[in-house]
Amino acid sequence: MFIELRVYTGLEKYLGISHGEKMAVAFDGDTTIRDILGRYNIPAVEVTAALVNGLHKTLDYCLQDGDRVSLFPPVGGG
Amino acid sequence: MPRLLRINMSTREAKYEDVPEKYLPLGGRALTSQIVCDEVPPACHPLREFNKLVIAPGLLSGTTAPSSGRLSFGGKSPLTGGIKEANAGGICSQKIASLGLKAIVVEGMPKEQGTWIAKVSPDGTEIIAADDLAGKGTYELTAILRERYGSKVGVICNGPAGEMMLAGAGVASNDGEGNSSRYAGRGGLGAVLGSKRLKAIVIDSPATYGVPVHDKEKFSVAAKKFAKILLDHPVSGTGLPSYGTNVLMNVISEAGTLPVRNFSNNGRFEHANEIGGESLARIAKERKGGRVAHACHPGCVIRCSNAYPMPDGRICSPVEYETAWGFGANLEIKSLDTIAELNYICNDVGLDTIEAGVALGVLMEAGAIPFGDDAAAIAALNEVGKGTPAGRILGNGADFVGKAYSVTRVATVKGQGIPAYDPRACKGMGVTYATSPMGADHTAGYAVTANILKVGGFVDPLKAEGQIELSRNLQVATAAIDASGLCLFVAFPVLDNPDGLPTIVEMLNAQYDLTLTTDDVLALGKSMLKSELAFNEGAGFTKAADRLPEFFCTDKLAPHNTVFDISDAELDSVFRT
Numbered sequence: 001m002f003i004e005l006r007v008y009t010g011l012e013k014y015l016g017i018s019h020g021e022k023m024a025v026a027f028d029g030d031t032t033i034r035d036i037l038g039r040y041n042i043p044a045v046e047v048t049a050a051l052v053n054g055l056h057k058t059l060d061y062c063l064q065d066g067d068r069v070s071l072f073p074p075v076g077g078g
Numbered sequence: 079m080p081r082l083l084r085i086n087m088s089t090r091e092a093k094y095e096d097v098p099e100k101y102l103p104l105g106g107r108a109l110t111s112q113i114v115c116d117e118v119p120p121a122c123h124p125l126r127e128f129n130k131l132v133i134a135p136g137l138l139s140g141t142t143a144p145s146s147g148r149l150s151f152g153g154k155s156p157l158t159g160g161i162k163e164a165n166a167g168g169i170c171s172q173k174i175a176s177l178g179l180k181a182i183v184v185e186g187m188p189k190e191q192g193t194w195i196a197k198v199s200p201d202g203t204e205i206i207a208a209d210d211l212a213g214k215g216t217y218e219l220t221a222i223l224r225e226r227y228g229s230k231v232g233v234i235c236n237g238p239a240g241e242m243m244l245a246g247a248g249v250a251s252n253d254g255e256g257n258s259s260r261y262a263g264r265g266g267l268g269a270v271l272g273s274k275r276l277k278a279i280v281i282d283s284p285a286t287y288g289v290p291v292h293d294k295e296k297f298s299v300a301a302k303k304f305a306k307i308l309l310d311h312p313v314s315g316t317g318l319p320s321y322g323t324n325v326l327m328n329v330i331s332e333a334g335t336l337p338v339r340n341f342s343n344n345g346r347f348e349h350a351n352e353i354g355g356e357s358l359a360r361i362a363k364e365r366k367g368g369r370v371a372h373a374c375h376p377g378c379v380i381r382c383s384n385a386y387p388m389p390d391g392r393i394c395s396p397v398e399y400e401t402a403w404g405f406g407a408n409l410e411i412k413s414l415d416t417i418a419e420l421n422y423i424c425n426d427v428g429l430d431t432i433e434a435g436v437a438l439g440v441l442m443e444a445g446a447i448p449f450g451d452d453a454a455a456i457a458a459l460n461e462v463g464k465g466t467p468a469g470r471i472l473g474n475g476a477d478f479v480g481k482a483y484s485v486t487r488v489a490t491v492k493g494q495g496i497p498a499y500d501p502r503a504c505k506g507m508g509v510t511y512a513t514s515p516m517g518a519d520h521t522a523g524y525a526v527t528a529n530i531l532k533v534g535g536f537v538d539p540l541k542a543e544g545q546i547e548l549s550r551n552l553q554v555a556t557a558a559i560d561a562s563g564l565c566l567f568v569a570f571p572v573l574d575n576p577d578g579l580p581t582i583v584e585m586l587n588a589q590y591d592l593t594l595t596t597d598d599v600l601a602l603g604k605s606m607l608k609s610e611l612a613f614n615e616g617a618g619f620t621k622a623a624d625r626l627p628e629f630f631c632t633d634k635l636a637p638h639n640t641v642f643d644i645s646d647a648e649l650d651s652v653f654r655t
Contacts, residue, residue: 008332009328009329009356010320019328019354019357020328020350020351048312049329049531051332051333054345054637055540055638056536070328070332072328072329073312073317074312074531075317075325075531076313076314076318076326076533077317077322077326078323078520078524078526
């Protein structure tokens, strides 16, 4: 199974990809967002918003095949 | 004692007055709205002699309070027909306050043809005939006035759009480098200035921090504490200086609430990343003359501004999120260079970038020019400064374009264009758009905080529950912040840090020798809104004006397939408590 992972606003440094670049990430069985953070050494404390298919989820969300996962540190503006 | 300066354009006389006692505790939006309520007949024509343009620094402006350089502009809006306050950064607020002025009131209207400027300095105010400056773009105008009066002056001015009294015209002021890009953009107040035929107000003040402070020691302690609160918060301390406000583009798109293609039924833009803050910051670092972490006024510790180098060497400073959205995702344009060009034209011609972006979206919806056509968008916007019929239609805003082309998908409330958050998937923002006395204005009660950014708690953006209370509380708190002269971005730490609001109150108490509580400050916010709503009632507004355009309630927005479903009765309850 795969998810589409995108990271933004500085988190890209942990993955060695560009911000917003789509990355297919394979996973098996019960895998959470937190597990994915661990796999790439992304500190959980730096992730304020974990959007799955556009909806805020906790880091303990169990990934489903085909999920679009977008991770952000604290951001604001307006 | 601070004074009020009245610039009477009927007689071209300037007069200083003692500040009436009831105005002493007011500043910024609290003062502009109160003076408008007291002196402008709500039913008057906004472009005739009975309307006034009131300019007031916030209560903390001109002190060393961090990020306190906001300047409020108020009057009856030619765009909404209701009361308006728009505020801007730049260097003028601190200078006006340091001249001992609580407010400048531009009133009356010349019977003769002509163009004038006013020069305000410690020696007094002169009103000077300036026919040679008529029709100038704001960049050239500001450069001429800085050359004439010194490079440190502040220049509040109008572009040709304001002179033509177009309802999408904003009032420009400058940053420390002389860019005339600090806009009190919304609501057409540039047209009010244009109706007075006052092309510019030059603020010549030797001081930036010249406002007297009652208890300097207490003030200094509180100001330092407040600076630390701002710098310690990840949004105001790290995110905004690193990427600017346009850092929002990707998160709003990923959350599925980015208006795309004139508020179509898709809330994501596939090219969001190309026009977002991360890409902007990279270009600003790569090209000569680019900057991030740029402060729009002295003493701002947040420094969310940027300088975007355009391909031909001109600098557009800043490019903000709502502008990048309005000229980007909203028009299906995916080039930051094109966005910067459209932004620069607006700055020069004197247009609000949000209104211009929404208006161009409606023009594209009409089929007059294609979506995603960069050159056509630039050409259409360039017509405004020329004063052609097509340019005048566009410059009068989104509603006007919609009427001219019989387009029914027009995202406005009270005639003002809805900014960069689709209310179908960010419903708290929809409540603010619908109910703010200012018309559709994201800054009036920025529910994106709790809906999307998880600042100040979390309220599910797709559900109706909790949005009324969220918007109400934010509108009250925002009104109070708009009175203080603090940048609204202090709200990010203030919403998360319980010491935030009490520290603002400590600064106010130390400055003015008061014993205010946080409740008093919020009561001020409530009372301001009450006055503004009463003005709008006098101007003829009914509950029917507090509604979103129909299509938001009928057409589902992907990817969440939601509509705006907060009932009329709930909307009417926002200000009932």
